[in-house]
Structures are given as C-alpha cells and as structure tokens.
Amino acid sequence: MRYGDFTPFDIVLLLQGLGVSLALFVSTTLIGLVIGTIWAVIRFYRVPVLTQIVTFVAELLKNSPVLVQLFLVFFGLPAFFKINVTPTEAAVITLSGNSAAFIYVIAVSAIESVGKDQLEAARVFGLTRWQILRRVIAPQAAAFAIGPLTGLLVNQLQVTSLISVIGVMDLTKVGNILNLRTLKPFIVWTAVGALYYLTAKLVAYAGGRFEKRLRAHTAWRGL
Amino acid sequence: MISVSGVRKSFGAATVLNGVDLEIRQGEVVSVLGSSGSGKSTLIRCINGLEKIDAGKITVDGFDVSKPRELSEARKRSGTVFQLFNLYPHMTAVQNIALAPVEVLKVPRRQAEDEARELLRSVGLSERAEAYPSQLSGGQRQRVGICRALAMKPSYLLLDEVTSALDPEMTSEVLSILAALAKTGTTMVFVTHEIEFARSISTRIAFLDKGQLIADLPTAEFFSDKGMALPRVAQFLSKMRKD
Ligand SMILES: Nc1ncnc2c1ncn2[C@@H]1O[C@H](COP(=O)(O)OP(=O)(O)OP(=O)(O)O)[C@@H](O)[C@H]1O
Ligand SMILES: [Mg+2]
Numbered sequence: 385m386r387y388g389d390f391t392p393f394d395i396v397l398l399l400q401g402l403g404v405s406l407a408l409f410v411s412t413t414l415i416g417l418v419i420g421t422i423w424a425v426i427r428f429y430r431v432p433v434l435t436q437i438v439t440f441v442a443e444l445l446k447n448s449p450v451l452v453q454l455f456l457v458f459f460g461l462p463a464f465f466k467i468n469v470t471p472t473e474a475a476v477i478t479l480s481g482n483s484a485a486f487i488y489v490i491a492v493s494a495i496e497s498v499g500k501d502q503l504e505a506a507r508v509f510g511l512t513r514w515q516i517l518r519r520v521i522a523p524q525a526a527a528f529a530i531g532p533l534t535g536l537l538v539n540q541l542q543v544t545s546l547i548s549v550i551g552v553m554d555l556t557k558v559g560n561i562l563n564l565r566t567l568k569p570f571i572v573w574t575a576v577g578a579l580y581y582l583t584a585k586l587v588a589y590a591g592g593r594f595e596k597r598l599r600a601h602t603a604w605r606g607l
Numbered sequence: 608m609i610s611v612s613g614v615r616k617s618f619g620a621a622t623v624l625n626g627v628d629l630e631i632r633q634g635e636v637v638s639v640l641g642s643s644g645s646g647k648s649t650l651i652r653c654i655n656g657l658e659k660i661d662a663g664k665i666t667v668d669g670f671d672v673s674k675p676r677e678l679s680e681a682r683k684r685s686g687t688v689f690q691l692f693n694l695y696p697h698m699t700a701v702q703n704i705a706l707a708p709v710e711v712l713k714v715p716r717r718q719a720e721d722e723a724r725e726l727l728r729s730v731g732l733s734e735r736a737e738a739y740p741s742q743l744s745g746g747q748r749q750r751v752g753i754c755r756a757l758a759m760k761p762s763y764l765l766l767d768e769v770t771s772a773l774d775p776e777m778t779s780e781v782l783s784i785l786a787a788l789a790k791t792g793t794t795m796v797f798v799t800h801e802i803e804f805a806r807s808i809s810t811r812i813a814f815l816d817k818g819q820l821i822a823d824l825p826t827a828e829f830f831s832d833k834g835m836a837l838p839r840v841a842q843f844l845s846k847m848r849k850d
Contacts, residue, residue: 507691508655508761509707510682519706523697 388566401558402579405544408554412544413474413537416483423484424491428517436471438488445485451546454478458550475547483540490532494525527598534591538584545580555579608632609654609685609763609796614663616818623649626663626816631796636789638826639798641815647798648690650815654796655687662766666821683711685763686756691772691785692748694740700727700751703757712759719758726754730784746777749842753784764788771800787840793830806830814840816832817826818823 423438445453460475461467469477498521506516548557559576563569609631616624623646631637637783639647652658654665656672665672667681693705704723708714714722727736730750740748749769749799756764766785770778782804787810799805805812805826812829814822816839835841 452681499696501689501691501693502695504657505687505689505695505755508657508680508682508685508687509755510711511707515710519710520695527697 388568390562390566390571394562397558397562398555398575398579401553401555402583404552404555405541405554405580407565408472408479408547408552408582409537409541410546412476412479412483413540415480416487416540419480419484420487423488424495425517428495428521429513440558442485442488445481446489450478450482450543452550453482454546454550467606471547471550471552473546474550475552479540479544479547482543483536484542486536487533489530490536491525493532495521496530497528498524523598527595530591530595530598532596534588537591538587541584541587542580608666608668610664610666611650611654612664614650614653614665615661616646616658617661617794618835623818624653624660625820627815627820629813629820629823631763633794634792635811636795636797636814637792637811638809639796639813639815640800640802640805640843642846645815646818647815651687651765651796651798655685655765656682683759684761685765686759686761686762687747688756688766688769689824690768692740692745693754694748694751694755696740700732700743700754703740703751704755707755708758723754723758724768726757727751730754731780744777745773746780747794749773749777749781750784753781753788757788762794765784766795767798768800784806800847803845808810814843 426434426438456472457478458471461474462469477512498534502520503516506520511519544554545556548554548560551557555576559572563572566572609629610628611629614624614627614731618672627646627650628651629637639650641647649658652706654667654672662675667684668678670681670684672678673683681754685774695706698706701720701723704726705714705716705719705762708719708722709716724733724736727733727750730753732747732750735743735747738747745749749772752769769785772783773781782801784805785795785797786808794807797805797809809826811821812822812824812826812834814829814834814837822834822837822840823831828834829840830844835844
C-alpha cells in the first residue's frame with residue numbers, strides 16, 4: 385500500500401475499530417454494573433470485613449490512573465504470577481474494575497438518597513432487609529443513579545481509548561494505523577473523534593430516555 | 608394485648624422513658640397525651656420495634672419485640688400510621704397499600720390490590736387509587752397511610768400525631784376516618800395533641816410526663832376532678848385549651 389491513500393476499506397477498518405471499542409465498552413460496563421452493585425449491597429448489609437475490603441479496593445481503583453492499572457494488569461500480572469494475559473483480557477479486567485469502582489460510588493450514594501422515613505415504614509410493616517432493598521430502595525436508587533451513571537458511562541467510553549496502547553485494535557488504534565499510513569492526521573483524527581462523539585451522544589440520549597422512564601413518578605412533583 | 612412494663616429508654620445521657628407501664632387490650636382506644644419531648648413518639652417507636660429498649664419488656668399478643676424472631680410476629684399484629692405519612696414515593700396509592708400484604712403476608716398481588724382499592728373506597732379515595740403520593744394532598748396522603756396500615760389487618764393501630772402535619776380542613780377529614788374506625792372497635796394507641804378529639808374517641812387516656820406515665824385513667828375520669836387533681840395534667844390541659 386502506498387502512503388497517502390485512503391481506500392474504501394478504511395471505512396470498514398474504522399467501523400471494526402468502533403465495534404471493538406463498543407464491545408469492550410458494553411461488556412465492561414455490564415461487568416462493572418454487576419460488581420459495583422454487589423459491592424454496594426455488601427455495604428448496605430454492612431457485612432463485616434468484606435465492606436472494608438470493598439471500600440479499600442474501590443478507593444485504590446478510583447485514585448490511580450487507568451493507564452497505570454492497565455500496565456499493572458498487562459505487564460505486572462504476567463511477570464508476578466507467571467500467567468499469560470492477552471491485551472483484550474487486560475483491557476476487560478482493567479476497564480471492568482475501574483467502572484465497578486465508580487459505579488459502586490454512585491450506587492452507594494443512590495441507596496443513601498432514599499428517605500429514611502419510608503424505610504422505617506417498610507420495616508414496621510415487616511418487610512425484610514432484602515425486600516426493602518428490592519421494592520423500596522432499588523427503584524428509587526435507580527432513578528437517582530441514572531443521571532450520574534450516564535455521565536460516568538460517557539466518560540468511560542472515552543477511557544476505552546487508552547487500551548490502544550497495549551495493542552487492542554479499538555477505534556483509537558485503528559486511527560493510529562490509518563494516521564501512520566496516510567499521514568493525514570487531521571482527517572483521520574477528525575473522523576475518529578466524530579465516531580466517539582456520535583457514540584457518546586447516543587449513550588447520553590439512551591440514558592436520558594431511561595431516566596425519564598425511571599422518574600415517571602416525580603414528573604408530577606410540585607402539584 | 609399490648610403490654611409495656613418497666614420500660615426504660617435513653618438516648619445517650621438523656622432518659623426519655625423512665626419506667627413506663629401500660630396495657631392496651633383489644634377494643635380499647637388509648638390516647639397518649641403529654642407535652643412535647645415527654646417521650647410519646649419514643650414509646651410508639653419502642654412498641655413497633657424501631658427503637659431498642661434499655662430495660663423492661665414490651666409484648667404484642669405475647670410476642671416480645673426485643674427478640675428478632677418474635678418482633679416480626681409482633682409487627683404483623685400492629686400497624687403504624689406516621690406523622691409525616693412515610694409513603695413510598697415511587698408507588699401509587701394502591702401499590703403503597705398492597706406492598707406489605709404481598710411481601711409479608713404473601714397475599715396474591717391481584718387480591719391485595721383489590722383489597723387496597725376497597726380500602727381506598729372506604730376513605731373516599733377511589734378516584735385517586737393510581738395517583739402517586741406527590742399528586743395527593745396531605746390529607747389524602749394520610750388517608751393512604753391509614754389504608755396501608757389497615758391492609759395488614761392489624762389487631763392494633765399505632766398512630767403518632769397523624770394529623771399534626773395537616774391543616775385544619777385536612778385534619779378533620781382524617782379524624783373522621785379515625786372516629787369511624789374507633790366506632791368499629793379497632794384497637795388504637797393514639798398519640799395526639801388534639802385534646803378534644805382524644806376525649807371524644809378514647810376509652811382511656813395515658814399521660815406521659817418526662818418519660819413517666821403519671822396518669823392512666825378512663826377518659827371521663829381523666830377530664831374530671833381526678834385528672835385535674837394532678838398538677839401536671841391540669842397545667843397541660845389549660846395550656847392546650849388556650850392554644
Ligand atoms: N433518636 C434520638 N436521638 C436522641 N434523642 C432523641 C431521639 N429521639 C428522641 N430523642 C429525644 O427524646 C425526647 C423525647 O422525644 P419524643 O419524640 O419521644 O417526644 P414526644 O413526646 O413525641 O414529643 P412531641 O410532642 O414533640 O412529638 C426528646 O427530648 C428528644 O429530643
Ligand atoms: Mg412525637
């Protein structure tokens with residue numbers, strides 16, 4: 385291939401890169417949601433020891449750069465445990481952990497946002513802690529959390545671009561390759577940026593739609 | 608029967624209940640009076656297990672509320688109505704009422720919601736069954752709160768100043784429902800500042816003063832010379848009547 389030429393195939397390449405970024409984003413978000421929520425439930429039940437561990441791990445993940453975490457997983461784990469970690473595995477592990485930590489923080493404040501007086505009502509009517517969590521807290525906490533969560537996910541989508549440095553063929557990595565080949569950085573990075581932008585807008589839009597549904601009961605507030 | 612005996616409760620250094628004895632039998636309407644801070648709310652919260660007592664014993668139909676196993680049985684027998692309604696804001700009136708019957712008593716949802724509608728009808732809220740708490744007036748919310756307690760078919764209703772967050776008009780709509788309940792023989796422990804109303808529906812008056820029950824008399828006696836002979840009661844009544 386000659387320098388300087390875009391080919392129709394580059395579109396496919398970009399879309400493939402976008403596909404990889406999206407797949408990583410969606411899978412690590414789902415894993416992060418599950419883990420972050422479980423951590424928040426552990427804290428809700430004040431499980432001894434586990435609660436402290438969860439808080440500590442979340443603090444570590446929140447307060448260190450994702451790139452450093454990625455290097456630790458990709459280079460550090462193989463060196464220390466003598467195991468093989470593929471770039472994709474490292475990306476999934478790191479991004480899931482990072483999302484989990486931030487989702488945990490959102491989930492904890494969402495749980496705490498639910499008025500104590502209703503919880504007392506649920507208790508005196510004999511609901512178990514689990515029933516209160518599911519029927520009273522969860523729906524309201526979800527409505528509370530969806531806004532911050534959407535903001536977080538838009539950000540996490542951008543964070544996925546970091547994984548290109550360890551060789552995962554995501555959108556940014558594809559952009560890198562195209563840039564080196566064509567030496568037209570302005571066009572390449574504009575196209576890549578636009579794809580991230582559109583995806584982020586889509587995430588924000590979906591979040592907004594979802595929020596409206598979850599907050600149906602507050603639409604009337606003030607009457 | 609709800610039996611409260613020798614109950615003590617402190618918050619830090621402050622003793623709020625200082626040896627309270629009280630028995631409420633089926634069919635009685637016992638109003639608990641007393642000035643602000645005398646421990647009325649705390650007493651209710653000890654009976655429904657929201658506060659742990661430091662000494663003494665509280666049983667509801669024989670179930671000891673300080674034993675976790677028995678507390679759940681005790682709670683099935685008493686229903687609480689709260690001063691600030693404490694409704695679940697994300698649920699409609701019907702859902703608010705049906706929640707505990709479905710989750711705790713395992714009543715099928717359909718049936719629980721039908722019963723909830725029936726209760727709402729009895730308090731004049733048929734049309735508001737699908738409304739969320741934020742769409743209801745204070746008086747309507749409290750009527751939902753009463754239905755929610757009644758839905759558990761409790762042997763006892765515990766009511767803590769259930770009208771004090773309401774304006775006079777709403778207060779009277781809620782009080783008329785309570786008067787109707789009293790007439791049908793519903794057992795109630797009724798904390799209130801509505802002296803005249805307490806007088807009209809209660810079988811007995813219990814008077815708390817600084818965490819001690821200094822009077823526990825049939826209503827007529829409480830409002831006669833016998834009650835007035837107690838300086839704290841006389842003082843309280845004259846002050847309340849002035850307001
Ligand atoms: N959770 C708590 N922590 C500390 N002090 C408390 C707590 N709950 C109540 N108290 C104190 O206990 C005392 C009795 O409170 P309680 O609410 O039982 O009074 P009350 O008779 O219901 O008063 P009111 O008529 O104003 O409702 C008050 O001095 C109050 O400040
Ligand atoms: Mg009170």
